[in-house]
Amino acid sequence: MHAQGLQIPNHQVYGFASLLVPGLGHFLQRAPFRGALWLLGALTLWYLLALSLSSWVYFEVPPSLLAPIATLYHCASMYAAMAHAYQVQREQTPLHAAQEMMPVYLWKQVIGGALALVGVVAVLLLSGSFADYVFSWLSSQAHGRGWLSRPTWGHFLSQSVILWGMTALGVWLFRAGHAESETAQQALCERAVVAYTLQHGGRITVAEASVAAQISLHEARNLLENLVLQRYATEGEEDGIVYYYLTR
Numbered sequence: 001m002h003a004q005g006l007q008i009p010n011h012q013v014y015g016f017a018s019l020l021v022p023g024l025g026h027f028l029q030r031a032p033f034r035g036a037l038w039l040l041g042a043l044t045l046w047y048l049l050a051l052s053l054s055s056w057v058y059f060e061v062p063p064s065l066l067a068p069i070a071t072l073y074h075c076a077s078m079y080a081a082m083a084h085a086y087q088v089q090r091e092q093t094p095l096h097a098a099q100e101m102m103p104v105y106l107w108k109q110v111i112g113g114a115l116a117l118v119g120v121v122a123v124l125l126l127s128g129s130f131a132d133y134v135f136s137w138l139s140s141q142a143h144g145r146g147w148l149s150r151p152t153w154g155h156f157l158s159q160s161v162i163l164w165g166m167t168a169l170g171v172w173l174f175r176a177g178h179a180e181s182e183t184a185q186q187a188l189c190e191r192a193v194v195a196y197t198l199q200h201g202g203r204i205t206v207a208e209a210s211v212a213a214q215i216s217l218h219e220a221r222n223l224l225e226n227l228v229l230q231r232y233a234t235e236g237e238e239d240g241i242v243y244y245y246l247t248r
Contacts, residue, residue, distance in 0.1 A: 011085035011101055018081035019074050019110060025081025029088065038077045045070040053125040064162035067122040071114045078110065105180035112173025119167030123160060130156045189213040189223055194246065203243045 008016075018025035022042035026035030049066040082101045102110075196212035197204040204212070210220035224244045227233040233244045 011082040014085050015078040015082040015102065019078040019114070022074055022077035025078070026084060029081070029084060031084060034080070034084065038080065042070070042073060042077070045073055049122070053122060054129055062159055062162075063122050063126055064159045064166070067118050067163060068115065068166055071118045072111075074114055075111050103181075103184065105177040105184060108173045108177030109181065110177075112170045112175075112177060115170025116167050116174060117170070119163050119170055123163045123167065126156070126159060126163065186223075189215055189219075190227070193220075193223060193227075197244075197246050203245045205241060205243055209244075 014025035014028055016025075017028055018038065021039070023035035023038035023040075026032070026038060045066065048061060049063060049070050052061055052063045052066055079101075086101065192213040193204065193209045196208065200208070204224070206217055206221045206224060209215075209224055210217045213220065213223070215223070224233065224235075228235050228244065231247060233246050236243050236245060
């Protein structure tokens with residue numbers, strides 16, 4: 001059971017492919033038209049973001065707006081690729097299958113990681129662009145050429161604060177999703193051990209728990225001892241072998 005949970009379903013493979021390169025998941029599913037549309041949209045957004053970061057003083061759309069839009073666009077492309085896989089298989093509608101396609105904690109990790117990564121890159125590029133701008137301004141002032149106005153410090157600070165806020169939100173989402181994934185993993189292991197125990201007379205050894213849940217012997221012992229501490233199981237010994245019995 002646990003081993004099956006570690007396998008990545010095909011629809012998630014398509015989704016992660018489109019998360020990295022929007023449209024790639026559709027291309028892998030032989031839907032080139034949809035893939036081309038998603039890829040074209042991503043290229044447009046990233047071109048605008050690069051333009052705003054390289055010459056942000058003169059570009060009207062701020063990077064603090066384009067960065068989260070580009071990030072969420074990648075996530076939307078991931079969802080669209082998984083939804084298309086569901087539609088091809090004639091399963092339930094994607095709108096009602098989001099939880100089944102990918103658990104909530106994994107959505108949090110994906111969206112949070114993407115926000116944090118794009119946010120850090122955007123801040124670094126923005127800072128480098130502003131440093132170049134300040135250097136050019138200082139050089140022009142030193143040579144008596146006042147063709148540039150004073151550096152827009154307020155604009156730079158506001159954009160940096162917003163982008164760092166986006167990064168912090170991404171880190172928080174990722175950490176929350178990671179914590180929830182560990183809880184879900186623990187619950188999955190416990191269900192596998194309980195199911196095996198019920199099928200084998202209500203008792204189990206550490207080695208059997210390790211095989212049933214596909215975890216190490218040390219993790220299996222900790223899991224069983226935790227069940228004992230929570231009074232869901234008791235510990236006993238027969239012929240020198242330690243058994244754990246489910247309580248009724």
